[in-house]
Amino acid sequence: MTDLIKVTNVNKSYNGKLTLESINLVAKSNQVLGLLGPSGAGKTTLIKIIMGMEHPDSGTATVFDQQMPNREVLQSIGFMAQEDALYSSLSARENLRFFAELFQLNKDDIENRINYVASIVDLVPDLNRRVSNFSGGMKRRLSLAISLIADPKILILDEPTVGIDPELRRQIWNELHKYRDEGKTIIITTHVMEDAAQCDNLAMIRNGKIISSGSPEEMKQAYHAKDLEEVFLTAGRVTNENSVNN
């Protein structure tokens, strides 16, 4: 496994408030890395720093050993932001085609690829509908399909399963695992424990700090916990006690 994404000693403040503190993180090929934490923990900020959309106050974030943003490297990343960036007056198909052309996909492959990614998120019957008529969940699914359109080496997904029902969530996880097994790297943010359990490695984030990391199994064993929720609560308690004692 190769280190594709490296975050080293990253600190970031907004308005004098530390949002990320001493973050170290590595994402490898053949790996789903989950950033698990409650709302406001700093997950999106960390993703934005990896994408080069925000600059750290100190420390570095690299993808393929390159400082971000880097136009060439961005071509290898499928990114799904927390806010859907869709053209609402266009159909789902037209949105997918727009992004496929942006990534310079071979014209002969585009329609096949559109159908394939739409099938992953169960949107084939809705491909010709205007996005302005879509529900919130359908928009999330379309955003996920767009992130997959160019078959990227790296997928960075900010809360991809919000508003998606359990059955489709399982189907999407099957697909993400298939992607991982093809040698790709996936980073996903979530506050849902069921999603966290699907990851190969986790970084639990609370108040801008990584309070624990490892595979779900390693973490459960380390904290003698029956599930990840218990790990999260225990790790959080330990961190709080340490910061009070220091």
Ligand SMILES: Nc1ncnc2c1ncn2[C@@H]1O[C@H](COP(=O)(O)OP(=O)(O)OP(=O)(O)O)[C@@H](O)[C@H]1O
């Ligand atoms: N541009 C900004 N200006 C000021 N404060 C910000 C900015 N971006 C994020 N923050 C603050 O940084 C903290 C972390 O936010 P962030 O969006 O990274 O959390 P998160 O873990 O992704 O939360 P959620 O799960 O709700 O998306 C929050 O307190 C947020 O208000």
